[in-house]
Amino acid sequence: MRQVYINGEFKKEDEAKVSVFDRGLLFSDSLYEVTTVIDGKLIDFNNHMKRLDRSMTELKFKKLLNHEDILAFHRKLIELNNLKEGMIYLQVTRGVADRSFDMPKDEIKPTVLAFTQEKKIIESEGAKNGIKVMTLDDMRWKRCDIKTTQLLYASMAKTEATEKGFDDAWMIRQGYITEGSSSNTWIIKGKIIMTRHADNLILSGITRDAIFKCAKNLGYEVVTKNISLQDAQSAHEAFITSATAFITPVVKINTNQIGDGKPGKFVTALRAEYIKQALASAI
Numbered sequence: 700m701r702q703v704y705i706n707g708e709f710k711k712e713d714e715a716k717v718s719v720f721d722r723g724l725l726f727s728d729s730l731y732e733v734t735t736v737i738d739g740k741l742i743d744f745n746n747h748m749k750r751l752d753r754s755m756t757e758l759k760f761k762k763l764l765n766h767e768d769i770l771a772f773h774r775k776l777i778e779l780n781n782l783k784e785g786m787i788y789l790q791v792t793r794g795v796a797d798r799s800f801d802m803p804k805d806e807i808k809p810t811v812l813a814f815t816q817e818k819k820i821i822e823s824e825g826a827k828n829g830i831k832v833m834t835l836d837d838m839r840w841k842r843c844d845i846k847t848t849q850l851l852y853a854s855m856a857k858t859e860a861t862e863k864g865f866d867d868a869w870m871i872r873q874g875y876i877t878e879g880s881s882s883n884t885w886i887i888k889g890k891i892i893m894t895r896h897a898d899n900l901i902l903s904g905i906t907r908d909a910i911f912k913c914a915k916n917l918g919y920e921v922v923t924k925n926i927s928l929q930d931a932q933s934a935h936e937a938f939i940t941s942a943t944a945f946i947t948p949v950v951k952i953n954t955n956q957i958g959d960g961k962p963g964k965f966v967t968a969l970r971a972e973y974i975k976q977a978l979a980s981a982i
Contacts, residue, residue, distance in 0.1 A: 702779040703814040704772045709779060712814065721810055723792025727849045728802075729810075730754045731790045733942050734773065735820060736782050740981035741773060743942070746905045751791070754845045760793060763809045770982075776815050785817040786943050790848065820943055826970060829950030829962045830866035830939070834928055835859065837870035837877045837900070844899045853880045867939070869952070872900060875925040882941040883907040886926060886934035887919075887965055893930070896923035906940040906973070913972045919965070928952075936963035945977075946970040 701712045723729030732751050735742040748766045755762060773787050794807035839852050856868040857880040868880045876884050878901045885894045892914050897903040914921050931937060937949035937957050946969050948962035957963075 701815060702776065703812065704776055705812045706810060709772075709775065715812070717810060717812070718795045720795050720797060721792050722794060722796060722802075723790065723810060723848065725798050726800075727847060728758075729790055729792035729848045730758065730760070730846055731788065731848055732846065734787050734789070735942050735945075735977075736777060736785050736787060736815075737820065737978060737981060739777055739783055740978075741770075741777075741787070742977045742981050743905045743909070744770060744773070744982055746908065747942075750846060750905065751789075754847070755791065757842075757845050758793070758847075760791065761806060761809055763791075763811060772813060776813060780815045782815045782817065784820055785815060787813055787815055789813045818943060820945065821974065823944075823947070825866065825944065825947040826962070829948040829960075831864070831951040832867045832869045832879065832939075832949055833860050833863060833865040833953055834871050834876070835868050837872035839870070841899055843877070843901055844897070844903065846902055856880045865951075869931075871928060875927055876931060877901050879939050879941075882939035882944055882947075884926070884931075885910070885938050885940065886931050887936040887938075887963070888934055890919050892919050892921045893924055893926055894921070895926060904940055904942070906942060906945060909973060909976065910940060910946070910969070913969055913976060916972055917965070917968055919969075932957075934958075936966050938966045938969075946973050 702709050703712050703715045705715045732747045734744055734747050776787055790812050792810040794809045796803040796807050835856050860868040869884055870877050878884055883904045885892060895901055911921050932952050932955040935958055939947050948966040950957050950960050
C-alpha cells in the first residue's frame, strides 16, 4: 500500500482524507503538476514548480510552501514507496470553505496532496510502436494555459478515442489543432518541426519547452503556427510531448497513416536526445 502526502503528513493511501467542503472537490478550484521519476530521480522538477507558481498567481492562491519544501516531500515519497520509474502527482486546492460560487473573501489555507504512480516510461509501448489519434472538437474553457484540475472534457475525449480503437484524441478549435487530451502536438515536414503557438488555448508543456533546444541540437528548425488537420495528415512525421509520454510518435491520425506507419527516424532521435538531457539534469 502506498504512502501519500497530505497537508504536511505522510499517510497510508486508505487513511488520507480531504474535507467534503474542499473547493477542489466541489468546483475543481485546484491546480496540479505531474513530475516524472526515472531511476528514483525527478525530471524537470524546477520548471514544473515555476509553472505551478504561475498557475497559483493566475488563480490568486495563497502560496503555502516553497520549492524546497515541495522537493523534500517529493523525495520522501520516492523513498517511502521505493519508486524507480513513474510519476508524482501534486495537487494544490484553494482550500476548505462552505460551498459558494463566490470565492472566499477570508484567506483560507490551501490543501496540498501528492502521491506516486508506477509507470513504464523509458520503454513504453507508445515509444516502440507509435500511437493512433483521432480528432475531436475542442470544447474546453479558454484558460487552458492554467494547469487546473478541470479535466472532464479531456477525459471524455480520451475515453471516446480509446473506445473507437485509438490511443488518444487531438482537439480542434476553429479549424486548427490545439493539443491532445493531455499532451502537446507536433508535426514534421522536411527539416521543420511545427507546433501550435503558446496561447490561452493550450498548456505550454514543460517537455514542449525542452524540445526547442533538443531539435536545434539535431539540426532541425522549430516553427510555432496554427496547424490544420490537413497539415497534420500530410506530415512526414508526427508526435506528442508530455511529462510522462516524453516524446511519443504518432503513426496514424484518423484514417490517415503518417509516413510508413512506424515511428519515424527523426522522432526516434529526438526522443533519445531529450532523454539524454533529461537524465543528465535530473535531481
